[in-house]
Amino acid sequence: MLTPADKKDAPIYQLKVTLTGSRPPIWRRIQISGETHLHKLHRILQIVMGWEDYHLHQFVVGERYYGTSQPDFDLEMEVKDERTVTLGGVAPAVGQKFTYEYDFGDSWEHEILVEKILKPAPGVRYPVCIKGKRACPPEDCGGIWGYESFLEAIRDPNQPEHEEMLEWIGESFDPEAFDLEAVNRELAALRSDGDEGEEERDRPRFGRLPPRYAFALNPYEDVRFSKCPQCYEPTRLRKFALLIYIERFGLLSQGKTCRCCPGCELLIVHQDELEAQLATGLWERAPEVIGNDYFVVGTVERKIWRRGLRQPQALSFEELRRHTADFKTILEIEYEPGGWYPSGRSNES
Numbered sequence: 001m002l003t004p005a006d007k008k009d010a011p012i013y014q015l016k017v018t019l020t021g022s023r024p025p026i027w028r029r030i031q032i033s034g035e036t037h038l039h040k041l042h043r044i045l046q047i048v049m050g051w052e053d054y055h056l057h058q059f060v061v062g063e064r065y066y067g068t069s070q071p072d073f074d075l076e077m078e079v080k081d082e083r084t085v086t087l088g089g090v091a092p093a094v095g096q097k098f099t100y101e102y103d104f105g106d107s108w109e110h111e112i113l114v115e116k117i118l119k120p121a122p123g124v125r126y127p128v129c130i131k132g133k134r135a136c137p138p139e140d141c142g143g144i145w146g147y148e149s150f151l152e153a154i155r156d157p158n159q160p161e162h163e164e165m166l167e168w169i170g171e172s173f174d175p176e177a178f179d180l181e182a183v184n185r186e187l188a189a190l191r192s193d194g195d196e197g198e199e200e201r202d203r204p205r206f207g208r209l210p211p212r213y214a215f216a217l218n219p220y221e222d223v224r225f226s227k228c229p230q231c232y233e234p235t236r237l238r239k240f241a242l243l244i245y246i247e248r249f250g251l252l253s254q255g256k257t258c259r260c261c262p263g264c265e266l267l268i269v270h271q272d273e274l275e276a277q278l279a280t281g282l283w284e285r286a287p288e289v290i291g292n293d294y295f296v297v298g299t300v301e302r303k304i305w306r307r308g309l310r311q312p313q314a315l316s317f318e319e320l321r322r323h324t325a326d327f328k329t330i331l332e333i334e335y336e337p338g339g340w341y342p343s344g345r346s347n348e349s
């Protein structure tokens with residue numbers, strides 16, 4: 001009946017990652033859940049390419065930038081928080097491309113192409129690297145041009161920098177080497193520390209208050225959870241100020257009557273009602289974002305929310321954060337025969 005949203009069978013994206021300008025090409029082919037957030041994709045790209053992750057990075061999707069360097073959720077900033085968007089959100093279709101840039105000094109650009117969108121294969125654990133060619137250039141070798149000079153120098157004993165470069169790299173360097181198994185061992189290690197706890201930590205955390213409540217959107221218009229789907233105790237109706245992040249718009253707080261199970265600390269909200277309220281609220285301010293993906297972040301303390309309503313400008317992001325508690329878990333309501341408790345009442349507003 002209730003399962004964590006990240007447990008469902010998300011589509012698998014097959015990506016080809018190519019180091020821009022590399023000739024012959026340095027590339028990897030990976031398969032990864034479309035629900036992977038970009039900050040996690042960054043960690044995966046570091047592993048599959050062979051980088052050491054000690055420089056800055058960013059994603060460039062069309063004219064949008066996603067990275068870590070700016071405060072979370074700050075709408076004025078040009079660089080959006082990479083934890084707030086998923087792979088499927090930025091590149092939803094086969095054939096789409098975007099860029100991953102690593103090390104703004106050497107400026108390693110990687111073209112990421114969505115080659116296929118697949119159903120998860122039984123027994124396969126994702127992310128997985130299925131193929132790749134050639135070694136990752138050494139960090140700090142000066143970008144793609146520097147790498148070419150480096151290769152020339154180590155290949156040719158007559159080059160003036162031959163000895164110096166061999167000493168710098170400190171070992172033999174084979175530009176054709178790529179160890180698929182080693183890469184997949186590292187991905188497996190990332191997965192094993194990417195258990196539930198990790199997923200929890202990986203969720204974008206906005207609020208400074210300790211996380212509270214499990215949250216579920218009820219997608220069924222005619223089903224009222226008058227009893228809790230977890231403990232079967234009667235639920236109560238209670239109004240909360242929900243903080244909602246809407247893609248290409250930003251944060252919005254919205255008062256909403258929720259079904260609440262105090263014992264389970266569970267809130268259930270009718271999806272259709274919430275969406276209708278959001279659409280009404282946005283109709284004059286930003287009609288173009290109606291229908292965009294959104295994400296219910298957590299609850300805002302009512303007193304601060306009311307103050308924000310009276311004087312929206314008075315409420316800074318930092319203030320909003322201090323009075324917001326993220327949800328502990330986002331649950332998904334799934335059909336299970338016999339598991340419904342339609343009350344027939346519709347006194348929720």
Ligand SMILES: [Zn+2]
Pocket residue numbers: 228229230231232233261262263264265266
């Ligand atoms: Zn309950």
